[in-house]
Amino acid sequence: MRLEILPVPGIGHVTEGDDLAALIGGAAPWLRDGDVLVVTSKIISKAEGRLVDVPADGPDRQAARDEVLASETVRVVASRGPTRIVQTRHGFVMAAAGIDASNVDKTRLVLLPEDPDASARALRAGLRARNGVNVAVIISDTMGRPWRNGLTDVALGVAGMDAIRDHRGEVDPYGNELVLTQMAVVDELAGAGELIKGKCDQMPVAVVRGYLTAGRDDDGDGARVLVRDASMDLFSLGTAEARAAGLAEAAHLPDRPGEVRPDPAVVAAAIASVIDVVAPGTVFTQVVDDDVRAGLVNTVPGWPDRATGLVLCSPPTPVGPVQLVRFGTDVQRLRTALAAHHVPTQLLPPPPATTAAASLAL
Amino acid sequence: MRLEILPVPGIGHVTEGDDLAALIGGAAPWLRDGDVLVVTSKIISKAEGRLVDVPADGPDRQAARDEVLASETVRVVASRGPTRIVQTRHGFVMAAAGIDASNVDKTRLVLLPEDPDASARALRAGLRARNGVNVAVIISDTMGRPWRNGLTDVALGVAGMDAIRDHRGEVDPYGNELVLTQMAVVDELAGAGELIKGKCDQMPVAVVRGYLTAGRDDDGDGARVLVRDASMDLFSLGTAEARAAGLAEAAHLPDRPGEVRPDPAVVAAAIASVIDVVAPGTVFTQVVDDDVRAGLVNTVPGWPDRATGLVLCSPPTPVGPVQLVRFGTDVQRLRTALAAHHVPTQLLPPPPATTAAASLAL
Numbered sequence: 129m130r131l132e133i134l135p136v137p138g139i140g141h142v143t144e145g146d147d148l149a150a151l152i153g154g155a156a157p158w159l160r161d162g163d164v165l166v167v168t169s170k171i172i173s174k175a176e177g178r179l180v181d182v183p184a185d186g187p188d189r190q191a192a193r194d195e196v197l198a199s200e201t202v203r204v205v206a207s208r209g210p211t212r213i214v215q216t217r218h219g220f221v222m223a224a225a226g227i228d229a230s231n232v233d234k235t236r237l238v239l240l241p242e243d244p245d246a247s248a249r250a251l252r253a254g255l256r257a258r259n260g261v262n263v264a265v266i267i268s269d270t271m272g273r274p275w276r277n278g279l280t281d282v283a284l285g286v287a288g289m290d291a292i293r294d295h296r297g298e299v300d301p302y303g304n305e306l307v308l309t310q311m312a313v314v315d316e317l318a319g320a321g322e323l324i325k326g327k328c329d330q331m332p333v334a335v336v337r338g339y340l341t342a343g344r345d346d347d348g349d350g351a352r353v354l355v356r357d358a359s360m361d362l363f364s365l366g367t368a369e370a371r372a373a374g375l376a377e378a379a380h381l382p383d384r385p386g387e388v389r390p391d392p393a394v395v396a397a398a399i400a401s402v403i404d405v406v407a408p409g410t411v412f413t414q415v416v417d418d419d420v421r422a423g424l425v426n427t428v429p430g431w432p433d434r435a436t437g438l439v440l441c442s443p444p445t446p447v448g449p450v451q452l453v454r455f456g457t458d459v460q461r462l463r464t465a466l467a468a469h470h471v472p473t474q475l476l477p478p479p480p481a482t483t484a485a486a487s488l489a490l
Numbered sequence: 491m492r493l494e495i496l497p498v499p500g501i502g503h504v505t506e507g508d509d510l511a512a513l514i515g516g517a518a519p520w521l522r523d524g525d526v527l528v529v530t531s532k533i534i535s536k537a538e539g540r541l542v543d544v545p546a547d548g549p550d551r552q553a554a555r556d557e558v559l560a561s562e563t564v565r566v567v568a569s570r571g572p573t574r575i576v577q578t579r580h581g582f583v584m585a586a587a588g589i590d591a592s593n594v595d596k597t598r599l600v601l602l603p604e605d606p607d608a609s610a611r612a613l614r615a616g617l618r619a620r621n622g623v624n625v626a627v628i629i630s631d632t633m634g635r636p637w638r639n640g641l642t643d644v645a646l647g648v649a650g651m652d653a654i655r656d657h658r659g660e661v662d663p664y665g666n667e668l669v670l671t672q673m674a675v676v677d678e679l680a681g682a683g684e685l686i687k688g689k690c691d692q693m694p695v696a697v698v699r700g701y702l703t704a705g706r707d708d709d710g711d712g713a714r715v716l717v718r719d720a721s722m723d724l725f726s727l728g729t730a731e732a733r734a735a736g737l738a739e740a741a742h743l744p745d746r747p748g749e750v751r752p753d754p755a756v757v758a759a760a761i762a763s764v765i766d767v768v769a770p771g772t773v774f775t776q777v778v779d780d781d782v783r784a785g786l787v788n789t790v791p792g793w794p795d796r797a798t799g800l801v802l803c804s805p806p807t808p809v810g811p812v813q814l815v816r817f818g819t820d821v822q823r824l825r826t827a828l829a830a831h832h833v834p835t836q837l838l839p840p841p842p843a844t845t846a847a848a849s850l851a852l
Contacts, residue, residue: 129497129686130494130495130496130497130686131493131494131495131682131685131686132492132493132494132495133492133493133494133495133682134492135491135492206724206725208724211724213724220637221636221637229666230662230664230666231662231664231666232664232666233664234664234665234666270673273635273636274583274635274636274718274723274724274725275582275583275717275718275723275725276644276674276677276716276717276718277654277672277674277715277716277717277718278653278654278672278673278674278675278677278716279671279672279673279674280673280674280677280678280681281678282638291640292639292640300592300593301503301593301692302592302593302594302595302596303596304591304592304593304594304596309641310639310640310641311632311640311641311642311684312638312639312640312641312642313640313685315638315640315642315681316642316643316681316682316684316685317685319642319677319678319681319682320493320495320678320681320682320685322673322678323493323675323678323679323682323701324491324492324493339685353639354638354639354640355637355638355639356636356637356638356639361636361637361729362568362570362573362575362636362728362729362730363568363636363637363725363728363729364729365729365732366724366725367723367724367725367726367727367732368724368732369732370727370729370730370731370732370733370736371732371733371735371736371739372736372830373733373736374732374733374734374735374736374737374738374739374740375736375737375739375740375826375827375829375830376736376763376827376830377733377736377737378736378737378740378741378823378826378830379740379763379764379767379823379824379826379827379830380764380767380823381823401738401741402741402742405741405742447811449809449814449847450839450840450848452811452814452815452818453814453815453817453818453821453837453847453848454818454837455815455818456814456815456816456817456818456819456820456821456822457818457819457821457822457825457837458818459815459818459819460818460819460822460823461740461741461742461743461822462741463819464737464740464741464826465737465738465741467737468734468737468738468740468741475815475816475819477812478812485811485815486812486815
């Protein structure tokens, strides 16, 4: 196996309404079955008229740009200063929703194609009709990524090949079954194409020859299979945004105990984590004796039917109204620390025959 | 410009102490100046003896594996179930610190090379000495990434070329200066190499020909320039981890007002965000009258020299000890909501001649 990556010169500037199959097919009459075309998304967007007019400069330009970004954004994932990492309606997570002001008149912005998989299918069909070749088409764009500097090109859309090469179930020469081996080959192909396409539209199309042995009949499932659902993603929110969400969560702690009794060691760790920031002399006593808890459950009105654990909370003495309020804030600190340890709580009145001023059902 | 990606067959299994320059140089006598070698990190690790013995199976294997992972981990970035995304001492953020059990005996684990840039430099020098060629060397490995399914190969180390191709300052044909144009070309080259290397060590080396016009004298800065410092990263922590950090932060809110007076609208928003979860009848009153605040500053002992804002907090009546404790927890909810809005607070006693039971200096 041996790959070639070939440029497609002579396409020139693309404008709205251009027939890309004619432009690319005419510039590359040498295309063969099984070739993989890597096409910069920007010329797709231009041909499809995915452009918006904005002022060339000034504050109006920024305002117009913000408006366009909002309309292209499904969910803000992270922000810092002027940077906005957002999820687009396609599901891609990109800076500024992939909106681009380069390689276009100063009075226009280029948006991502409406449906890059559909664009890839259409171009593939056009080339088959015009040049009689069965190729695969990848629509590529440039993205940043967490943790690593520098950008790479990846696939927004694909037709005529699978986005992922799946090795699961294969066994290596040592008899180990391969596990983490779903390779996003269309992203690697998009990056390979970028190596020769450059960044100035002079070369918006590259051809990878030798990767596919032949063209296939169907278009495949497209690049949407590369989009990971946010609920499955360990990094669905920026760190600062998730921290703020944790703070907001603390302000809205539900007032009910958990379903299962927490590990006493975890409760002790939560207590230890706040004991230094509460008023000196405050005492938090974890009750782990079943009888005592049962007794409380049976004798105090308003107790949950089944407390799964209990912490008695006693303020320092002497206790006046001001001290009781401060004590309440400290009890809430403990509740929050318990929540951080995944232990939900309910605030309860003090049980009889204790020095506690409050208690928490766990 | 035109690229070729060529496999290097015949290298076979690599074991500790092997001379990789001899193995690769012998298998590819056709290497030329300017060729870019993409070398799977695993054969580097094996040649360098970066292997640890572990039980072939059973719970002991998992325990040994966890121990190795801990020793290769500088910082845990995110976890879910058995998955651990960690930062290695090189600064790379990878699942399981890049530790690999595939393509090796069941009783051994392969660790990342100690210093992949140094490994690349050594291999490059070895090939220059043995074959008389001036090539670039990329050490590659397979990584997952947030937001997109599927893995891609990226560079852990490089010698003989720059990791990043920088277009900043260039101007496109429309006169727009290019901005986001630092391309991580070594990652794109690593991915291009993976397209033919496959996943089973039969083909651990690929050659990209045509990308560099000639070999260069120095090794360059290596792949470490690709490592983004966590402090600069918007995703330095997993979402769940950052949420828990926000909860822990709430449990430890510092007790002091801010330096600058907060926007009253922001304070109002924080109050509104919790008013539905506090005891019915609780009143939070934002004081924005300078004289009142000044008066408080001058008359109440223990006030900060300059309160930058004030919220008076009044509990529902009638007020007994139990209600005051609950009230305190509600005041802490408000403090937490204010913190989520970036407004630090200090708990203060009630000002004289008010119905407040407590107040918060902002």
